[in-house]
Amino acid sequence: NAGVTQTPKFQVLKTGQSMTLQCAQDMNHEYMSWYRQDPGMGLRLIHYSVGAGITDQGEVPNGYNVSRSTTEDFPLRLLSAAPSQTSVYFCASRPVGTGELFFGEGSRLTVL
Amino acid sequence: RKEVEQDPGPFNVPEGATVAFNCTYSNSASQSFFWYRQDCRKEPKLLMSVYSSGNEDGRFTAQLNRASQYISLLIRDSKLSDSATYLCVVIGPLDTGRRALTFGSGTRLQVQP
Numbered sequence: 190n191a192g193v194t195q196t197p198k199f200q201v202l203k204t205g206q207s208m209t210l211q212c213a214q215d216m217n218h219e220y221m222s223w224y225r226q227d228p229g230m231g232l233r234l235i236h237y238s239v240g241a242g243i244t245d246q247g248e249v250p251n252g253y254n255v256s257r258s259t260t261e262d263f264p265l266r267l268l269s270a271a272p273s274q275t276s277v278y279f280c281a282s283r284p285v286g287t288g289e290l291f292f293g294e295g296s297r298l299t300v301l
Numbered sequence: 302r303k304e305v306e307q308d309p310g311p312f313n314v315p316e317g318a319t320v321a322f323n324c325t326y327s328n329s330a331s332q333s334f335f336w337y338r339q340d341c342r343k344e345p346k347l348l349m350s351v352y353s354s355g356n357e358d359g360r361f362t363a364q365l366n367r368a369s370q371y372i373s374l375l376i377r378d379s380k381l382s383d384s385a386t387y388l389c390v391v392i393g394p395l396d397t398g399r400r401a402l403t404f405g406s407g408t409r410l411q412v413q414p
Contacts, residue, residue: 224404
């Protein structure tokens with residue numbers, strides 16, 4: 190019953206540091222995505238992937254990189270953290286053609 | 302104009318009350334609609350899909366009005382456990398994944414004893 194697993198759950202970074210948020214799913218979903226959630230802003234799509242080897246930008250991609258080498262994994266990399274990237278990050282997956290997203294528990298990132 | 306708009310609330314209602322939320326969307330070609338529920342500091346989870354003819358799941362009723370471009374969620378006999386944020390989700394005309402699944406910013410419901 191693992192579903193979507195995100196790590197770490199909490200992270201504090203200093204401005205300019207880099208890090209990777211890990212995301213793995215065991216449901217064989219082709220579609221995976223990363224969102225950030227900020228107060229009053231709702232969930233905003235950062236990057237998404239419709240299958241291994243395929244990624245594309247969402248609404249707010251700047252400052253983030255992704256890769257999809259396997260169906261299961263979809264890591265999100267922050268290249269040089271900025272305070273504006275302080276947020277809660279959610280990884281989510283879904284079967285293509287449906288609207289039911291399965292979310293991870295979220296990763297709370299603070300950039301000082 | 303935002304693609305998907307919701308009244309942020311909070312809606313404070315007593316137990317047993319009936320409460321309704323609306324959500325408006327800007328793209329008339331949007332194809333699919335959903336309501337998600339998000340508890341405080343938790344991940345969102347699918348509550349129900351919204352079908353053209355309207356649909357009901359226990360105390361929850363969802364409706365779609367394409368002419369006015371809004372969807373609604375009605376909760377009857379509110380329970381304390383219904384306290385959460387309700388997110389409206391819209392899928393655009395092309396399910397390519399790119400921005401195709403758009404979230405509203407959510408409506409917060411607080412059910413009081």
